[in-house]
Amino acid sequence: MTLVRRKFLTRAALAGSVLGAPAVVGAQGKTVLNWKMTSAYPKGAPFYMDGPGSATDLARRIREMSDGRLNIQVFGAGELVPAFEGFDAVRSGTVEMNHANSYFWTGKTFAAQYFTAVPFGMNFQGINGWLYDGGGIDLWNEVYEPFGMVAMPCGNTGVQMTGWFKKEINSVADFKGLKMRIPGLAGKVYAKLGVDVKVLPGGEIFPALERGVIDAAEFVGPFQDRRLGLHKAAKYYYTTGWHESATVSELLINKAAWQKLPKDLQAIVSNAAAACNVISEGWCQKANSEAMEDLIKNQKVIARPLPDAVIAALRQETNKVLAEAVAADALTKKVHTSYMEFKAKFDRWAEVSEEAYHGKVRG
Numbered sequence: 001m002t003l004v005r006r007k008f009l010t011r012a013a014l015a016g017s018v019l020g021a022p023a024v025v026g027a028q029g030k031t032v033l034n035w036k037m038t039s040a041y042p043k044g045a046p047f048y049m050d051g052p053g054s055a056t057d058l059a060r061r062i063r064e065m066s067d068g069r070l071n072i073q074v075f076g077a078g079e080l081v082p083a084f085e086g087f088d089a090v091r092s093g094t095v096e097m098n099h100a101n102s103y104f105w106t107g108k109t110f111a112a113q114y115f116t117a118v119p120f121g122m123n124f125q126g127i128n129g130w131l132y133d134g135g136g137i138d139l140w141n142e143v144y145e146p147f148g149m150v151a152m153p154c155g156n157t158g159v160q161m162t163g164w165f166k167k168e169i170n171s172v173a174d175f176k177g178l179k180m181r182i183p184g185l186a187g188k189v190y191a192k193l194g195v196d197v198k199v200l201p202g203g204e205i206f207p208a209l210e211r212g213v214i215d216a217a218e219f220v221g222p223f224q225d226r227r228l229g230l231h232k233a234a235k236y237y238y239t240t241g242w243h244e245s246a247t248v249s250e251l252l253i254n255k256a257a258w259q260k261l262p263k264d265l266q267a268i269v270s271n272a273a274a275a276c277n278v279i280s281e282g283w284c285q286k287a288n289s290e291a292m293e294d295l296i297k298n299q300k301v302i303a304r305p306l307p308d309a310v311i312a313a314l315r316q317e318t319n320k321v322l323a324e325a326v327a328a329d330a331l332t333k334k335v336h337t338s339y340m341e342f343k344a345k346f347d348r349w350a351e352v353s354e355e356a357y358h359g360k361v362r363g
């Protein structure tokens with residue numbers, strides 16, 4: 001063993017002793033790091049845990065690119081820690097990584113919301129422009145600095161759907177007393193319009209909707225929603241999601257572990273995460289376009305957007321909820337300002353580029 005390798009092994013072994021992941025010398029004399037990654041989603045969940053750009057695909061890419069020097073064992077929700085305890089598991093160093101969405105951590109720091117989805121926010125192209133080139137990832141890391149963690153995007157569902165309703169929504173008055181499964185910031189907005197907000201894990205949505213425990217439900221999009229069977233419990237599918245316009249998946253990493261990684265392994269992790277960000281979104285376009293066609297043609301689902309007046313009311317309440325959050329926390333204000341300044345420029349550009357193409361030119 002060379003002196004250089006001995007030094008590295010000592011450093012890596014130290015990292016292992018801190019984080020409980022021993023570095024070992026593999027069969028070919030390579031130093032092998034064994035890391036753990038938890039998830040907020042159950043084992044086998046399409047997009048999140050299984051398939052192109054998922055957590056297991058991310059781990060595979062990192063293993064292959066590093067020639068086995070960084071092995072990441074992936075655990076679904078509940079296998080090592082419960083679904084929403086990944087933040088604390090990474091923070092404490094119990095695991096090195098967690099794969100989820102930053103908006104699950106708004107109870108720890110509200111600004112985390114902006115790195116997943118803001119109602120009436122940017123699309124996949126815009127959010128990536130802000131994250132990679134508009135200072136978004138730097139702000140994400142600033143928000144997690146007090147917790148000793150770093151983060152980066154590693155997936156995206158694209159635009160989600162408003163959700164499933166047993167009855168038509170013709171006006172804001174139809175929200176009064178409506179029991180709806182809708183988590184997060186969007187839930188706060190609906191609540192202001194009289195919705196009785198329920199937060200249920202994915203697996204409990206179908207039985208609750210079918211039995212009438214809830215009258216409406218939001219989950220993800222056509223592929224994921226059909227998999228839960230939501231179309232069998234409600235026929236009105238309100239389309240394009242005002243609440244989640246391009247939902248980002250988060251790779252959360254313990255900062256001490258990250259800083260101890262050799263530079264080439266850091267680059268491999270960053271590049272694998274960026275690849276999964278694009279690949280997962282592409283998979284969603286394919287899966288959702290096929291599922292939507294099936295839902296409309298074969299399952300007799302009635303798909304339509306919410307009425308304009310309802311969208312206007314949701315926008316107004318969203319602005320109030322965000323104004324309250326900005327007034328309450330300086331870091332949220334900083335992230336909000338950066339996001340909205342980027343969005344203003346992006347919107348003007350999108351209007352004469354992508355939107356003009358899809359609206360008038362595409363045919």
Ligand code: CA
Nearest residue numbers: 160219220244
């Ligand atoms: Ca959703």
